[in-house]
Amino acid sequence: MSLQEALGVALRVLRTIHHLSQDDLHCFADAKHIHSIEHAKIGISLEMLEGLATSLGTPPLAFIALGTKFQSGQSRSAQLSDLKSELTKLESIVMDAMSAEFAEGKLITHCMNTISQEKLDAVSKCRAQGMSRKEASEALCIPQTTVNRL
Template sequence: MPSRSTLAAILRSIRTARGLSQEQLGGAVEARHLHNVEHAKTNITLDMLERISARLEVDPIALLAMASIYERQESLTSFNARLLAEMNKLEALGVLSGLPSHFEGGGLVTGKAGKRPIPADRIQAVLACKAEGMTQKQTSLKLGMAASTVHKIWHSDSGSAASQ
């Protein structure tokens, strides 16, 4: 991610290349806030970046890419090759194909709060130690698990409550 100084310089450079003053760009964001962004005194939100980009008639990704190219001191060709490699990695992980499962009715599906369930093999290991007559502390040390997790499994009904 480019630093706010580099992004500020990119925004300022594009604004002046378009012949716009900060006041003329003010429709996108409050003039004072734009001044602070262009002087790297504040961070920019994605929403603000989108509004400024729309007013500058430049894709926000292009702004971030240009700032990244400058900071890394690399060529556009090198950047594009690196970006393509990163995108291919994400695609191989199934990120793009898995995205629809995170949306419903045009909105983001909220995730369940809390920690992930304890894996069944960990539950069985704790219960096996308990059956052998080990203490919770001994079990915790042997399995390298937090004492609180061992306690939770230890006092659940055969480990069923621990997996919820």
């Protein structure tokens, strides 16, 4: 079973427990969209997960934990132990770097300046050999849009 399926089932069960219809969640999506999520036909965005979980009285993390617990079949104590271990490991690596991505509470945006001289030279070489943009894209394993841009 996929996490998408487990989250869909969790949504359906929580909605049913709260005696809500799919139409009752119309402020997040129409009933057809909710139905598609509950039947794992489509995934759920983080924004929608946050809104739906909150409207069902469940913190988003608990909603995800419920889905992953059902998916993995782990006991709650094993799941919490694994989560604690993983968070401890990640905190030591990631937290300072995450904080550095914000300035005055706002996410810092970075320019996408991914054009390296190496890529530019490789594309130029392919074009000098008479390759089409498509052939250069395939030869260099880079998207054709990147070849076009270069």
